Amino acid sequence: MTGVKFDFDKPTKLIGQPEARLDAKRLLHGRGRFVDDIQLPRMLHAYFIRSPIAHGKIVSINTSGAMDADGVVNVFTGKDLENVVEPYVGVLSHLAGLRSPPQAPVAIDCVKWQGEPVAVVLAHSRAQAEDAAELIEIEYDELPAVVDMEKALDESCPLIHAGYDSNLAWQRTVDVGDVSSAFSNPDNFVVKKRFKFGRHTGVTLEPRTSIAEYDPSDDQLTVWYSGQAPHMMQFIFAKHLGLLEENVRVISQDVGGSFGIKVHTYGDEVAVAAIAKLLGRPIKFTADRYESFMSDIHARDHVVDARMAISASGQIVGLEFDDVTGIGPYSMYPRTSAIEANQVLNLTGAPYVIPNYRATSKVVFQNKNLMCQYRAVGHPIAMAICDCLLEEAAAHIQMDPVEVRRINLMADNSYPRTSASGMKLDELSHQAALNKLIEMMDYNSLRADQLEQRKDGVFRGIGFVSMVEVTNPSPMFYGIGGAPIASQDGATVRLDAGGGIHVSSSVTEQGQGTNAILAQIVADVLGVDLARVKVTTGDTKTTPYGGGTWASRGAGIGGEAALLAANALKEQILDAASVILQAKPSELDIKNGQVVDAKTFVEKMNLSDLARTVYYRGNELPDEAKPELVATRHYRVTDAPFVFTNGAMAAHVEVDIETGFVKVLDFWAVEDCGRVINPLLVDEQIRGGVVQGIGGALYEECLYSDEGQLLNTSLADYLVPMASEMPDIHVAHIETPTKSSVLGAKGAGEAGTGGAPAAVMNAVNDALRHLGVTIYQMPMTPERILSALAETKTDN
Amino acid sequence: MGQTKKIKVMVNGERIERDVAVRTNLSDFLRNDLGLTGTHVGCEHGVCGACTVRVNGQTVRSCLMLAVQVDDLEVTTIEGLADTxxxxxxxxxxxxxxxxxxxxxxxxxxxxxxxxxxxxxxxxxxxxxxxxxxxxxxxxxxxxxxxxxxxxxxxxxxx
Amino acid sequence: MKAPEFTYERPTEISEALAIIAQDAHEKAFLAGGQSLLPMMNFRLAAPKTLIDLGGLKDLKEIVAVEDGLRIGATVTYSELGASALVSEFSQVFDSVLPHIAHSAIRNRGTIGGSVALADPAAEMPAVLIALGASVELASQRGTRFVPADEFFHGLYLTERSDDELVLSVFIPNSSRSLSTGFYELARRHGDYAIAGVCISDDSRPSGSFNAPKVVLFGVSDRPLRAKSVEESLVGVARNDTRKIRSASEALSDLVFDSDLHNSQDTKQRLASVCVRRALEAM
CATH class of the missing domain: 1.10.150.120 ([2Fe-2S]-binding domain)
Known part of the structure; x- marks a missing residue:
């Protein structure tokens, strides 16, 4: 943290105000520019033929029919690209022992999941490419598919990768304290549950899209890319296509939702870039919905056997679990597919004082689509394991779920400290968040209503979660392990001759409002009208170097860089003004776009006059004055691996025990994301996240057959939450600004998705427990709830 | 490019006459042939609603209509929704x-x-x-x- | 996901449409609202060589009261059905059912004839028509015939319609005016295809008990299913006898239920039973 002092409470403050997102006007007029909107001269359309089987050898590929088809320019197979693209390997050195074999963008000899690209048709239109694809004859020699992750490590299970002794990709154990004693002590109550978390996926409304254009005259590759991390992709395209990084330009403008789906390296995009290089003309690839389901990364898919020991007075004594997760046949490049499991190990139980903690995660290969980081990586699993066991345990000792949290949540004045797994925690407010939540939801009335309704056969439940979210990651997240992923971000802030301010930043806009909050911060710091600040993001050619959008870091890291850069520009402006106005810089300030007397606020000169003097009429300045009106600053978190945030959430549900249908009646979220830059944007981030979390809890699941066929590849069969079924979501904040930055902002983008599933699961179980029924499998579908109810009937 | 058909359609108040491939759906026609890229395509099977436009005043999924089906009709996209x-x-x-x-x-x-x-x-x-x-x-x-x-x-x- | 090549015809007379379909009928398809056919073509699950657009056939767009009933043209859309006072007058059931069929933009295009001809087993309209005792008017160059809805649906996307026949209209008899109806469906999300649903009709107004109920399930098999045992158990049961209604609604063991992606056969049966009871209780 630098010595910059900043007044967040001045009367003209913009930081903290619910300012409308000015750049949203464009989108409301249909003037967004998404990658698929772009048409370039001589552009061809790529269509990928994908493996129809989960595992098999490619015996032969006959492309001659397709080559002769109308509109087709070329067809490429994996072998055709073998010498053009260097294969990639999704491992990181700090995830010790993680292994994954080299992966080619288009399968070469063997296919390892249904959906893996096998050949690419290039044609003048997408429809022609699809027509031609039907003429390609591919013969496969089918191999047994490893589908069930729980059997992937059995000795009898076939191996997916030759040369590996098992289908294990990675495993890690965390062992703190004396777990065995905690569970063997007869004074403690032990609850034990098996949790299942279904596979789901991000379903960005805009599918993955890219256009690659290669100019051989100066060896220049330009990629328009609907994604989150342009600089990372610049490195990847350069490395794997043998180009200099400075010869690769990656542009990410409007992105129609990303949620982590668009921060990975997909063979499709790499192949498209390689083919653009080979053919010397622009190539467009737009995934359709069918192939999005088969090729966008999936997430979750964990089975966890977990138990908790609790004392008679309600103190958590120990927590122990074994997690297994299937990641598909490869670890995704470059972030790896072990991060989610690692997060589960690191985050489970983090809100609570847990003296004894042991957890193991096994990450296994299987012949399904690849798994990797999707919004709230690992969080829904970690939060559900601890908070659902905690409510189960509380029920056993007949303690209210709020009371048991009050007993076990870390005290707000007890930081800094470490979590059960050893993570460094600071500046959290679990107790205050829970208190605010209880007040907001009128808890006692809901409990009274629950009993009343039950008399009429209406089964309502209230469930909670206290959660942490990993935000603002430092280099300890990826950089340390050798990934080309920047944890720092930069901002350049410039005063232009007209008096307007231009900001360019390395964080990217995915709709969350990055550009808006950067403008808000800069306008606040500089004392200018918000409408005079223009923001550029998402272009490796014109923005500072940085990480982009992931792990809820845009506001906290990108925002801090913008604050520091704006502050530096302000000093430059006041220096220049002091020369022109014959005053000391400390006697001057900027208000409403005017340089003013710092004490009296009397206007001295407007910023445009100042800039025009500097830019046009330098003759009016003394020769020794060398004013700069542009400043760049970068920022990274240095004092902790991550800046944790916390929140408390509650769900109110009604379970129809005849049909198994769950209706979420209400939802509350109290979030401490440090300083709130724009409550309008943060609240909607939380709500959108909660809805994705409800999706995971109740609706969303990628269903596979025993042969590894993905069964639901349309939006009619893969259920995402829609407006009719979603509740209103009440959001409140506690603001504990992080001391790791001047701005004090922490992330908020993943909290809802991380916390909501556990709250909903707890609420469903709260509704059913008095019937002797609980359910620990997500999504909690009608069928699963009915099955749970039926089992109880049989037991009785 | 297969069979084409000439259509006359009023798009956002502008009279358009085009030869269009009969298999082209309305969303692709609007986006690719007319450059009206404000109509977005999210699923191409009528579920997501991103491509919703108005035909003769009624909302329709433009991915579930052929361009030839709007012959003689009026189409309004986001670009043509009056700003009043x-x-x-x-x-x-x-x-x-x-x-x-x-x-x-x-x-x-x-x-x-x-x-x-x-x-x-x-x-x-x-x-x-x-x-x-x-x-x-x-x-x-x-x-x-x-x-x-x-x-x-x-x-x-x-x- | 683009539809394969096809040729496109837009006849302006029914006779012209029937002449086009008379040749190589199995390679051709009628395009009504297109709300099911076009997505199937986009997925390349359907690839007719010729599409015959019915949009130019004005006769098919009409809703006409005739002497013995109501004739609803095949290309009348769900939105038009919902807006028709004539339809509401014939049966209240349409007002209950229509909001459950997909979403406004789909209802603006989707047609009653298209739904009947496609015979998606999860669709509401076939079950409604069976419950109302409706029939389907089919025409080909070989002639015109009426098929009772109860005999029309043969299986998954299979109907009594021959490849060369065009659904001209759906005919609702005057008797449906005196039916009381019930409807209930369970869909995970509003407008989704139901995972189980039922449409019930009965001429029970005079006596206060069920006389000759028709109980038609949908979304639980490869076609709409008449729950005959339920119907028999209901005869003579007072409409406010919740105990007997509950027991009747469980009489489904004579039927074979199909599982779907998310629900087993047992679940389907259980949900069907709940739908039947809830529909009956609301009648």
């Missing part, structure tokens, strides 16, 4: 409520919202949610969209 009356009020309310994030669903969402205001027009959150149930938004959580539509109806009623 309820549309203008909706745009202001969407901005004020932050009822969009990535903006990909927004053109279709606005088309459905306008239809709701015209056909039903009650500030009833349940009915609004039902009416929007064919428009998928992955970012907002829907609440702010419902808020924005309610705002427009309530202001309209007070006048």
């Amino acid at each position: 009356g309820p549309v203008s009020a909706l745009r202001d309310a969407f901005l004020k409520r932050n009822a969009l994030q990535c903006g990909y669903c927004t053109p279709g969402m606005l088309a459905s919202a306008v239809e709701y205001i015209e056909k039903i027009g009650e500030p009833d959150r349940k009915k609004i949610r039902e009416h929007l149930s064919g428009n998928y938004c992955r970012c907002t959580g829907y609440q702010s969209i419902v808020d924005a539509i309610c705002d427009v109806i309530q202001v309209g009623t007070e006048k």
Whole structure:
């Protein structure tokens, strides 16, 4: 943290105000520019033929029919690209022992999941490419598919990768304290549950899209890319296509939702870039919905056997679990597919004082689509394991779920400290968040209503979660392990001759409002009208170097860089003004776009006059004055691996025990994301996240057959939450600004998705427990709830 | 390119005459042939609602109509939704409520919202949610969209 | 996901449409609202060589009261059905059912004839028509015939219609005016295809008990299913006898239920039973 002092409470403050997102006007007029909107001269359309089987050898590929088809320019197979693209390997050195074999963008000899690209048709239109694809004859020699992750490590299970002794990709154990004693002590109550978390996926409304254009005259590759991390992709395209990084330009403008789906390296995009290089003309690839389901990364898919020991007075004594997760046949490049499991190990139980903690995660290969980081990586699993066991345990000792949290949540004045797994925690407010939540939801009335309704056969439940979210990651997240992923971000802030301010930043806009909050911060710091600040993001050619959008870091890291850069520009402006106005810089300030007397606020000169003097009429300045009106600053978190945030959430549900249908009646979220830059944007981030979390809890699941066929590849069969079924979501904040930055902002983008599933699961179980029924499998579908109810009937 | 057919269609008030491949659906025709890229394509099987436009005043999924089917009809896309009356009020309310994030669903969402205001027009959150149930938004959580539509109806009623 | 090549015809007379379909009928398809056919073509699950657009056939767009009933043209859309006072007058059931069929933009294009001809087993309209005792008017160059809805649906996307026949209309008899109806469906999300649903009709107004109920399930098999045992158990049961209604609604063991992606056969049966009871209780 630098010595910059900043007044967040001045009367003209913009930081903290619910300012409308000015750049949203464009989108409301249909003037967004998404990658698929772009048409370039001589552009061809790529269509990928994908493996129809989960595992098999490619015996032969006959492309001659397709080559002769109308509109087709070329067809490429994996072998055709073998010498053009260097294969990639999704491992990181700090995830010790993680292994994954080299992966080619288009399968070469063997296919390892249904959906893996096998050949690419290039044609003048997408429809022609699809027509031609039907003429390609591919013969496969089918191999047994490893589908069930729980059997992937059995000795009898076939191996997916030759040369590996098992289908294990990675495993890690965390062992703190004396777990065995905690569970063997007869004074403690032990609850034990098996949790299942279904596979789901991000379903960005805009599918993955890219256009690659290669100019051989100066060896220049330009990629328009609907994604989150342009600089990372610049490195990847350069490395794997043998180009200099400075010869690769990656542009990410409007992105129609990303949620982590668009921060990975997909063979499709790499192949498209390689083919653009080979053919010397622009190539467009737009995934359709069918192939999005088969090729966008999936997430979750964990089975966890977990138990908790609790004392008679309600103190958590120990927590122990074994997690297994299937990641598909490869670890995704470059972030790896072990991060989610690692997060589960690191985050489970983090809100609570847990003296004894042991957890193991096994990450296994299987012949399904690849798994990797999707919004709230690992969080829904970690939060559900601890908070659902905690409510189960509380029920056993007949303690209210709020009371048991009050007993076990870390005290707000007890930081800094470490979590059960050893993570460094600071500046959290679990107790205050829970208190605010209880007040907001009128808890006692809901409990009274629950009993009343039950008399009429209406089964309502209230469930909670206290959660942490990993935000603002430092280099300890990826950089340390050798990934080309920047944890720092930069901002350049410039005063232009007209008096307007231009900001360019390395964080990217995915709709969350990055550009808006950067403008808000800069306008606040500089004392200018918000409408005079223009923001550029998402272009490796014109923005500072940085990480982009992931792990809820845009506001906290990108925002801090913008604050520091704006502050530096302000000093430059006041220096220049002091020369022109014959005053000391400390006697001057900027208000409403005017340089003013710092004490009296009397206007001295407007910023445009100042800039025009500097830019046009330098003759009016003394020769020794060398004013700069542009400043760049970068920022990274240095004092902790991550800046944790916390929140408390509650769900109110009604379970129809005849049909198994769950209706979420209400939802509350109290979030401490440090300083709130724009409550309008943060609240909607939380709500959108909660809805994705409800999706995971109740609706969303990628269903596979025993042969590894993905069964639901349309939006009619893969259920995402829609407006009719979603509740209103009440959001409140506690603001504990992080001391790791001047701005004090922490992330908020993943909290809802991380916390909501556990709250909903707890609420469903709260509704059913008095019937002797609980359910620990997500999504909690009608069928699963009915099955749970039926089992109880049989037991009785 | 297979069979083509000449169509005459009024798009956003502009008379258009084009030869169009008969298999081209309306969304591709609007986007690729006419450059009206405000109509977004999210699923091409009629579920997501991103491509919703108005044909002769009624909302339709433009991915589930052929371009040849709009011969002699009127098509209005987001680019042609008049910036007056309820549309203008909706745009202001969407901005004020932050009822969009990535903006990909927004053109279709606005088309459905306008239809709701015209056909039903009650500030009833349940009915609004039902009416929007064919428009998928992955970012907002829907609440702010419902808020924005309610705002427009309530202001309209007070006048 | 683009539809394969096809040729496109847009006849303006029914006779012209029937002449086009008379040749190589199995390679051709009628395009009504297109709300099911076009997505199937986009997925390349359907690839007719010729599409015959019915949009130019004005006769098919009409809703006409005739002497013995109501004739609803095949290309009348769900939205038009919902807006028709004539339709509401014939049966209240349409007002209950229509909001459950997909979403406004789909209802603006989707047609009653298209739904009947496609015979998606999860669709509401076939079950409604069976419950109302409706029939389907088919025409080909070989002639015109009426098929009772109860005999029309043969299986998954299979109907009594021959490849060369065009659905001209759906005919609702005057008797449906005196039917009381019930409808209930369970869908995970508003407008989704139901995972179980039922449409019930009965001429029970005079006596206060069930006389000759028709109980038609949908979304639980490869076609709409008449729950005959339920119907028999209901005869003579007072409409307010919740105990007997509950027991009747469980009489489904004579039927074979199909599972779907998310629900087993047992679940389907259980949900069907709940739908039947809830529909009956609301009648």
